[in-house]
Amino acid sequence: MLTSSIANEIAVDTTAIIGFNVLITDRDGIVIGSGDPERVGSFHEASVDVVRTQRAMSHDLAAARMLSGVEPGITLPLVLNGTAVGTVGITGSPDQVERFGRLVRNQTELLLRESVLLSSRLFREKAIEDLLRDIAHYDRETAEPALVLMRAAELGYDLRLSRVAVVVDVEASVEPTRMVRALRRVFDDPQDIIGNTGAGRFIVLSRKREALELDLGVECAVGIGGAASTVATLHDSYQDASTALYLAARLPGSDRVVHIDDLRVQELVASSAPHTRARFVRGMLGSLVDQNDWPVLRQTIIAWCECGFSLVRAAAELRIHRNTLVYRLTKIEELTGHGSRDARFVVKLYLACMADLLS
Known part of the structure; x- marks a missing residue:
């Protein structure tokens, strides 16, 4: 939860702002971030008691000399969801740095919460993209549909509900996060599954079955597959949507949004x-x-x-x-x-x- 890269970035930036060295430790008192790079990796003994009691401690010169790796200053617990995940310390005379203590701790906890939320969101987005790839590359002969259903259920999706696959192709330079936000405005059912599979391709497993009018704010081509309610037929729907895009690109006068049902003859010929x-x-x-x-x-x-x-x-x-x-x-x-x-x-x-x- 509290990684060295995040801790070091926070410590260096905060040190530059307040003019006093800031260090951050993990739960075991190991310094994982500091405005003074020589202190990273050292043991900060005062942090052990601060984590245990979740109470701030200050140390003058005499007190600091009695503890390993501690310099005069103040040490405060970093608490997330009621659990101490480490400490933040400010080096200097306690009288001078104490006024920064609460501010620095609150700011550090805020940045950590944002980092955790971002990591959680990115983890979920990655899991959704992996799920969509599993469906896109599903092999009836070797894959186990129950595993795909289980992974989807862990993300809150029931793949047994009827959906259609929608494939959206845009220029590879289009920022993926922007496209996903735009797609979510159109596909707003909680059971709509949206993800980016790379190279300008986005997949939606949509609960909508009616004709779609997509205004995504970018030039795009959209292929729509047939209705599906199993892992195998969702794979077929994805293949159909991809085929619709392939055929439309080779047929003059094709619409921007094409449905495989309107191209079945062309699909048969192309096969x-x-x-x-x-x-x-x-x-x-x-x-x-x-x-x-x-x-x-x-x-x-x-x-x-x-x-x-x-x-x-x-x-x-x-x-x-x-x-x-x-x-x-x-x-x-x-x-x-x-x-x-x-x-x-x-x-x-x-x-x-x-x-x-x-x-």
Whole structure:
């Protein structure tokens, strides 16, 4: 609780402020911090009784000479949560330094409490990040779900509650603490689990299932997985959210927030081997890909399928006149030898276009 690094920092800074040497000991009277570095590691005998009685003691020159490692001054107990964790001493004539005693002790105890709280918070954040990594890298064949459930329960989370995984990617330069605070404003359920896994990636296991509008104050991309209520399905949800981000980055015109349920076709296409996709693209698209306006034709085929072969809806989706759409469809029919309402063929053409986009 009272570490040498914290004690030494406090002792050096306080010494510089008040002009008298300040030393801090642990419960056993060993000096662990001092404005005089030569005293660090020495034994301060007066501190033993101060810790035991939790009462301040002052020592003039005569009294100091009778104790090991003690110089004239005052020694006060450092008490946290009712327990003496060490002492703080001020070297000098007791009449001169006694007026600083209570002030220095109170300030030292305040700094120690803040340090303990910070350490506790950082420990919890690290434990949450470790939990999220366990879920992200969960292996059904080798991992034991009960252990993950237990670690989550120790942090106050019940992984049996339904959640969705949300993956947020930002620039690596964005300060993690700032992002976590911003995410907590959006994901405010006590059972929402939020953490940073490094390299600009943040994971949220959210109780929210509705569409999310994220205003985080930074440029970001957000992927959302499916609903889950077990360790294994939470892992799947995380994988789905990550896949949604991967696919969205390769599909033009994708939204900033993407849900895997809107990209299942693309996910299926992307899951096939690259050489298999390449053969499928060559076999289905043929001379279409050699056209100067192939990107426009590809966009037209995708919109035509996704709008249910409706001229009105597809033209509106593409933001073109209906006659322009008819011209494009006629060109596609001539190049492929199939009608634009031949559903079986056009659906295969649609999948080939998706494979081409993901190549």
